[in-house]
Amino acid sequence: MTDSKKKRMSMLDNLAAAGAHPAAGSMMSSNRALRSARDAVDAHHVWEIDPAEIEDERYTDRLDPQDVHDLRASIEQNGQIVPILVRRHPTETNRYLLVYGRRRLEAIRGSDKVSKVRALIAKLDDTAALRAQVSENTGRRDLSYIERALFARELLDSGFGSQAQIAEVLNVTRSAVSMSISVANAVGAALAHAIGPAHGVGRPRWEALAKELSDFGIDQDELCRIAIDVRTKAGASEQVVDEPQLDPSVLAFDAVARHLKKSASQSRGQKPKTKATALLIDGMPVGTIKRSRQAVRLDLTHVDVAFAEWLDVRAQEVLEELHGRWKRET
Template sequence: MTDSKKRRMSMLDTLANAGTPAATPSMMMTNRALRSARDAVDSHRIWELDPEQIADDRKADRLDLTDIADLRASIESVGQTVPILVRRDPQDPERYLLVYGRRRLEAVRSSERVAKVRAMIAAMDDADAIKAQASENTARRDLSFIERALFAHELLESGFGTQSEVAEVLNVSKSAISMALSVARSVGRDLAYAIGPAHGIGRPRWEALVAELAASDALPEDQIDIALEARRSADPEATDPSVAAFDAVSKALRKAATVPSARVKAVKLGVLTLGGKPAGKIKRTKDGLRLDLTIENEEFARWLEKEAADAIEDLHNRWQQRG
């Protein structure tokens, strides 16, 4: 950005933030117009910003940011082809809040050859920023199942919206969100972070791990130690350390299980869990299936009563799509 453009933007910021408690309606309209003018300038070009001007207070969507060396080398060699997205800090117009592009930002920050990060500046509030981050995540193929599950869990826990709203933002069904949240809660953030993203380990294997956790008396902290040790000792040239950690934890749980390994499969198929704890059973009958579920939380019971029909319909649709 040239010095003259910086001065113009600074003047817009100063004027847009001017005003006193006694500001007249005309002054307020002028301030809004100036902010709109500044936003229009922001949105019609790609800026080169100092990485230190950008803060990242978003909900985490990745379990591992150590894989930026190749990206940094690429940016140093051919430049940053895809800009990041930021928005102005409402508390400080000279600073920015990251919307998405954390790996690109970290790659530039850690580079000794690239000083500026290319960025688009958008005018959006907190809710819009989370939606933009979520939309970008769904378009990225390299986010693993557990990363998406934990991201959905963080959105829900942060008060972003209901489970249905989170499902809509992530462009998945409510039942898919429900299953992902169940895995995220049962595994827990600490163990998930110890294992890592585990690319290639999909929902069925994570659900099997949940069943193994339920069938074992092993302590969670022991599994964290096993995961961390497996990642330390793994050869990154031969295997993904996080996959090695997942396999090590799964193997340890099967070994420590209080029931035979064949029983683990039965637990997964026959026992219904809530929060990782047994809460009922599913049984075959002459007419089909019978679900017996014990729910202590009355509010959840009322919600489930309303949502059950849609959930069954969604499961049926997924079965049909699989052929």
């Protein structure tokens, strides 16, 4: 084997060694996924492709993928050192689907000096492509906790697979996936994007934030405004050279957490309010639905016994149908 070919074949292996150093189990999983991608590369050849021929239909795994200004300047000055990975489009000729390298692709798309993107072309199915995407990001810089949580929820909502399958792809336990999805649901995409990735803010603090959001039902629009305002001011201010650089998204998280804690403290001193609404069937009252800050209670005290038995058997099915309708409508 020639030195040139050896260099090309080891290119994806080198990606796993770049950047942060994950735990041993995570590193082994990352290496396996990246080597599988390497073995599927067409002739281990680096191609130059028109960026317009590449589609990005992947699951979103980062909250700030468009932050590419510095990367574009580096590529224009030094060239694109590391290729992106694409796979051939299943139905269209001369079209490709991005596996990983979104920031490099976006940087070159926005450049008026570089017209082609250097890429490896692999034969991968959807699952293998997703594994390669996750492994490449893990090898370079771990996704933050909230990025992983939103990523897991997107995989679940899109029908990618069960929580166990998602756990396997992300190389975590099923319980960790379940908890992260709960956090993502409580925080919501809007607030998460307003705060940003917040690297360094780990699971316990996000779980505490999610719990207070769920317990006290505080207006998230106001929290989004607080987060965006903090990030905007942090981005506009000049930080002192030779001092630790403050992450605007961490500052935004801290501001939101402080506001939540203050609001929660005030709410604890107030008596919880319960709102009851009468329920009717064929114009006749059959019970009430009561909603407090933390719960919803359904009392059906005047319904037909046969209907009550029917509902008792199908309660889970009816609840899931209503939840699915709610998701479609909202």
